[in-house]
Amino acid sequence: DVKVTQSSRYLVKRTGEKVFLxxxxxxxxxxxxxxxxxxxxxxxxxxxxxxxxxxxxxDIPEGYSVSRxxxxxxxxxxxxxxxxxxxxxxxxxxxxxxxxxxxxxxFGSGTRLTVV
Amino acid sequence: GESVGLHLPTLSVQEGDNSIINCAYSNSASDYxxxxxxxxxxxxxxxxDIRSNMDKRQGQRVTVLLNKTVKHLSLQIAATQPGDSAVxxxxxxGIKEPSNTGKLIFGQGxxxxxxx
Numbered sequence: 186d187v188k189v190t191q192s193s194r195y196l197v198k199r200t201g202e203k204v205f206l207x208x209x210x211x212x213x214x215x216x217x218x219x220x221x222x223x224x225x226x227x228x229x230x231x232x233x234x235x236x237x238x239x240x241x242x243x244d245i246p247e248g249y250s251v252s253r254x255x256x257x258x259x260x261x262x263x264x265x266x267x268x269x270x271x272x273x274x275x276x277x278x279x280x281x282x283x284x285x286x287x288x289x290x291x292f293g294s295g296t297r298l299t300v301v
Numbered sequence: 302g303e304s305v306g307l308h309l310p311t312l313s314v315q316e317g318d319n320s321i322i323n324c325a326y327s328n329s330a331s332d333y334x335x336x337x338x339x340x341x342x343x344x345x346x347x348x349x350d351i352r353s354n355m356d357k358r359q360g361q362r363v364t365v366l367l368n369k370t371v372k373h374l375s376l377q378i379a380a381t382q383p384g385d386s387a388v389x390x391x392x393x394x395g396i397k398e399p400s401n402t403g404k405l406i407f408g409q410g411x412x413x414x415x416x417x
Binding site for chain 1: 335345350392405407409
Protein backbone atom coordinates (compact mmCIF):
# COMPACT_ATOMS: atom_id res chain seq x y z
CA ASP A 186 0.00 0.00 0.00
CA VAL A 187 1.51 3.29 -1.11
CA LYS A 188 2.10 5.79 1.56
CA VAL A 189 2.96 9.39 2.29
CA THR A 190 3.94 9.84 5.91
CA GLN A 191 4.04 13.12 7.77
CA SER A 192 6.10 12.97 10.92
CA SER A 193 3.68 14.73 13.25
CA ARG A 194 -0.12 14.85 13.42
CA TYR A 195 -0.20 17.75 15.87
CA LEU A 196 2.44 20.33 16.64
CA VAL A 197 2.46 23.37 18.92
CA LYS A 198 5.27 25.89 18.49
CA ARG A 199 6.07 29.34 19.80
CA THR A 200 6.25 32.50 17.72
CA GLY A 201 9.74 32.98 16.31
CA GLU A 202 10.72 29.32 16.47
CA LYS A 203 12.18 27.55 13.46
CA VAL A 204 9.84 24.69 12.59
CA PHE A 205 10.53 21.62 10.48
CA LEU A 206 7.72 19.56 8.97
CA UNK A 207 8.87 16.28 7.50
CA UNK A 208 7.29 14.21 4.76
CA UNK A 209 8.40 10.84 3.45
CA UNK A 210 6.97 8.81 0.56
CA UNK A 211 7.72 5.20 -0.26
CA UNK A 212 6.48 5.16 -3.86
CA UNK A 213 9.62 6.41 -5.64
CA UNK A 214 7.63 9.41 -6.82
CA UNK A 215 9.43 12.21 -8.62
CA UNK A 216 7.18 15.04 -7.47
CA UNK A 217 6.41 16.23 -3.98
CA UNK A 218 4.25 19.10 -2.78
CA UNK A 219 3.46 21.06 0.35
CA UNK A 220 0.03 22.62 0.82
CA UNK A 221 -1.65 24.44 3.61
CA UNK A 222 -5.36 24.10 4.17
CA UNK A 223 -7.45 26.75 5.87
CA UNK A 224 -11.23 27.04 6.24
CA UNK A 225 -12.76 28.89 3.31
CA UNK A 226 -9.46 29.04 1.43
CA UNK A 227 -9.10 25.45 0.30
CA UNK A 228 -5.73 23.94 -0.53
CA UNK A 229 -2.99 26.43 -1.29
CA UNK A 230 0.33 25.35 -2.74
CA UNK A 231 3.39 26.52 -0.79
CA UNK A 232 6.28 24.80 -2.57
CA UNK A 233 6.85 21.81 -4.80
CA UNK A 234 9.73 19.77 -6.10
CA UNK A 235 10.09 17.87 -9.35
CA UNK A 236 13.37 16.22 -8.45
CA UNK A 237 16.02 15.91 -5.78
CA UNK A 238 17.52 19.28 -4.89
CA UNK A 239 15.00 21.05 -7.10
CA UNK A 240 12.26 23.28 -5.76
CA UNK A 241 9.78 25.76 -7.11
CA UNK A 242 7.62 28.31 -5.38
CA UNK A 243 3.93 27.74 -5.25
CA ASP A 244 1.26 30.34 -4.64
CA ILE A 245 2.15 31.29 -1.06
CA PRO A 246 5.88 30.68 -0.43
CA GLU A 247 6.49 33.68 1.82
CA GLY A 248 7.74 32.68 5.26
CA TYR A 249 8.55 29.13 4.15
CA SER A 250 11.44 27.25 2.63
CA VAL A 251 11.88 23.62 1.62
CA SER A 252 14.57 21.00 1.35
CA ARG A 253 14.75 17.90 -0.82
CA UNK A 254 18.07 16.18 -0.31
CA UNK A 255 16.71 12.70 -1.01
CA UNK A 256 14.01 11.59 -3.40
CA UNK A 257 11.76 10.20 -0.72
CA UNK A 258 11.89 13.12 1.71
CA UNK A 259 10.55 16.66 1.37
CA UNK A 260 10.85 19.01 4.31
CA UNK A 261 8.95 22.23 4.89
CA UNK A 262 10.69 24.83 7.04
CA UNK A 263 9.08 27.76 8.76
CA UNK A 264 12.03 30.07 9.26
CA UNK A 265 10.42 32.08 12.08
CA UNK A 266 6.97 30.81 12.95
CA UNK A 267 4.16 33.33 13.22
CA UNK A 268 0.59 32.97 14.43
CA UNK A 269 -0.76 33.38 10.90
CA UNK A 270 1.02 30.16 9.98
CA UNK A 271 -1.31 28.22 12.25
CA UNK A 272 -2.87 25.79 9.80
CA UNK A 273 -3.22 22.24 8.53
CA UNK A 274 -0.22 21.31 6.41
CA UNK A 275 -0.56 18.59 3.81
CA UNK A 276 2.21 16.86 1.92
CA UNK A 277 1.55 15.07 -1.37
CA UNK A 278 3.51 13.18 -3.99
CA UNK A 279 2.94 12.10 -7.57
CA UNK A 280 4.73 10.02 -10.15
CA UNK A 281 4.27 12.28 -13.13
CA UNK A 282 2.60 15.49 -14.14
CA UNK A 283 3.01 15.15 -17.88
CA UNK A 284 0.31 15.52 -20.48
CA UNK A 285 -1.50 12.28 -21.10
CA UNK A 286 -0.44 10.79 -17.77
CA UNK A 287 -3.18 9.63 -15.46
CA UNK A 288 -1.61 10.25 -12.12
CA UNK A 289 -3.10 12.04 -9.18
CA UNK A 290 -1.52 13.07 -5.94
CA UNK A 291 -1.24 10.85 -2.89
CA PHE A 292 -1.63 12.86 0.28
CA GLY A 293 -0.34 12.39 3.79
CA SER A 294 -2.64 12.62 6.79
CA GLY A 295 -1.64 16.18 7.54
CA THR A 296 0.07 18.06 10.34
CA ARG A 297 -2.03 20.47 12.34
CA LEU A 298 0.36 23.21 13.43
CA THR A 299 -0.55 25.74 16.08
CA VAL A 300 1.75 28.71 16.63
CA VAL A 301 1.24 30.46 19.96
CA GLY B 302 -6.23 33.25 -13.83
CA GLU B 303 -6.98 29.60 -13.37
CA SER B 304 -9.59 28.66 -10.86
CA VAL B 305 -11.59 25.65 -9.97
CA GLY B 306 -14.79 26.15 -8.11
CA LEU B 307 -17.59 24.16 -6.64
CA HIS B 308 -21.13 25.41 -6.88
CA LEU B 309 -22.23 24.71 -3.32
CA PRO B 310 -20.20 24.74 -0.11
CA THR B 311 -22.57 22.28 1.62
CA LEU B 312 -24.84 19.55 0.34
CA SER B 313 -27.23 17.68 2.60
CA VAL B 314 -28.80 14.42 1.41
CA GLN B 315 -30.87 11.61 2.87
CA GLU B 316 -29.20 8.25 3.34
CA GLY B 317 -29.94 6.08 0.34
CA ASP B 318 -30.46 8.98 -2.05
CA ASN B 319 -28.11 9.81 -4.89
CA SER B 320 -25.74 12.77 -4.44
CA ILE B 321 -24.45 15.08 -7.14
CA ILE B 322 -21.55 17.38 -6.41
CA ASN B 323 -20.67 19.97 -9.04
CA CYS B 324 -17.51 21.75 -10.03
CA ALA B 325 -16.74 24.45 -12.60
CA TYR B 326 -13.28 24.93 -14.02
CA SER B 327 -11.87 27.76 -16.07
CA ASN B 328 -8.88 26.39 -17.98
CA SER B 329 -10.02 24.83 -21.24
CA ALA B 330 -6.49 23.40 -21.71
CA SER B 331 -6.73 21.20 -18.61
CA ASP B 332 -6.26 17.57 -19.58
CA TYR B 333 -6.99 15.64 -16.41
CA UNK B 334 -9.47 15.91 -13.56
CA UNK B 335 -9.74 14.21 -10.19
CA UNK B 336 -12.19 14.00 -7.33
CA UNK B 337 -10.87 13.69 -3.80
CA UNK B 338 -12.66 12.88 -0.56
CA UNK B 339 -11.42 14.29 2.73
CA UNK B 340 -12.77 12.95 6.00
CA UNK B 341 -12.38 14.89 9.20
CA UNK B 342 -8.80 14.84 10.48
CA UNK B 343 -7.43 13.06 7.42
CA UNK B 344 -5.70 13.97 4.20
CA UNK B 345 -7.59 13.96 0.87
CA UNK B 346 -8.05 10.54 -0.70
CA UNK B 347 -8.36 9.82 -4.41
CA UNK B 348 -11.87 8.76 -5.47
CA UNK B 349 -11.98 8.81 -9.25
CA ASP B 350 -10.34 10.55 -12.18
CA ILE B 351 -11.09 11.30 -15.80
CA ARG B 352 -9.05 12.42 -18.78
CA SER B 353 -10.22 15.22 -21.02
CA ASN B 354 -10.77 12.81 -23.93
CA MET B 355 -13.61 11.16 -22.00
CA ASP B 356 -16.97 12.47 -20.84
CA LYS B 357 -17.91 9.80 -18.31
CA ARG B 358 -16.16 7.35 -16.06
CA GLN B 359 -17.67 4.98 -13.52
CA GLY B 360 -16.30 3.46 -10.38
CA GLN B 361 -17.89 1.62 -7.53
CA ARG B 362 -20.99 3.70 -6.63
CA VAL B 363 -19.35 6.81 -8.10
CA THR B 364 -19.52 8.35 -11.54
CA VAL B 365 -17.64 11.37 -12.84
CA LEU B 366 -19.06 13.39 -15.72
CA LEU B 367 -17.06 15.89 -17.72
CA ASN B 368 -18.67 18.51 -19.95
CA LYS B 369 -15.86 20.35 -21.72
CA THR B 370 -18.27 22.59 -23.61
CA VAL B 371 -19.33 24.36 -20.44
CA LYS B 372 -16.23 23.41 -18.42
CA HIS B 373 -18.18 21.50 -15.83
CA LEU B 374 -17.30 18.44 -13.77
CA SER B 375 -19.61 16.49 -11.52
CA LEU B 376 -19.37 13.61 -9.07
CA GLN B 377 -22.37 11.36 -8.63
CA ILE B 378 -22.59 9.07 -5.62
CA ALA B 379 -25.23 6.37 -5.77
CA ALA B 380 -27.13 5.25 -2.66
CA THR B 381 -25.31 7.68 -0.39
CA GLN B 382 -24.23 6.22 2.95
CA PRO B 383 -23.25 7.85 6.25
CA GLY B 384 -19.62 6.95 5.51
CA ASP B 385 -19.78 9.21 2.48
CA SER B 386 -19.99 12.27 4.75
CA ALA B 387 -16.86 14.28 4.00
CA VAL B 388 -15.52 17.24 2.09
CA UNK B 389 -15.19 16.58 -1.64
CA UNK B 390 -12.65 18.43 -3.78
CA UNK B 391 -12.35 18.57 -7.52
CA UNK B 392 -8.97 19.20 -9.08
CA UNK B 393 -7.83 19.98 -12.60
CA UNK B 394 -4.41 19.72 -14.15
CA GLY B 395 -3.56 22.71 -16.27
CA ILE B 396 -0.73 21.89 -18.64
CA LYS B 397 2.12 24.37 -18.83
CA GLU B 398 3.89 24.75 -22.15
CA PRO B 399 6.55 24.06 -23.29
CA SER B 400 7.48 21.69 -20.45
CA ASN B 401 4.21 19.81 -21.00
CA THR B 402 3.85 19.35 -17.26
CA GLY B 403 1.19 20.59 -14.92
CA LYS B 404 0.16 20.87 -11.33
CA LEU B 405 -3.22 20.13 -9.85
CA ILE B 406 -5.42 23.10 -9.03
CA PHE B 407 -7.98 22.38 -6.34
CA GLY B 408 -11.47 23.70 -5.83
CA GLN B 409 -12.71 25.01 -2.50
CA GLY B 410 -14.55 21.84 -1.55
CA UNK B 411 -18.15 20.82 -0.92
CA UNK B 412 -19.16 19.36 2.42
CA UNK B 413 -21.51 16.40 1.98
CA UNK B 414 -23.75 15.72 4.95
CA UNK B 415 -25.70 12.46 4.96
CA UNK B 416 -28.83 12.42 7.10
CA UNK B 417 -29.86 9.04 8.53
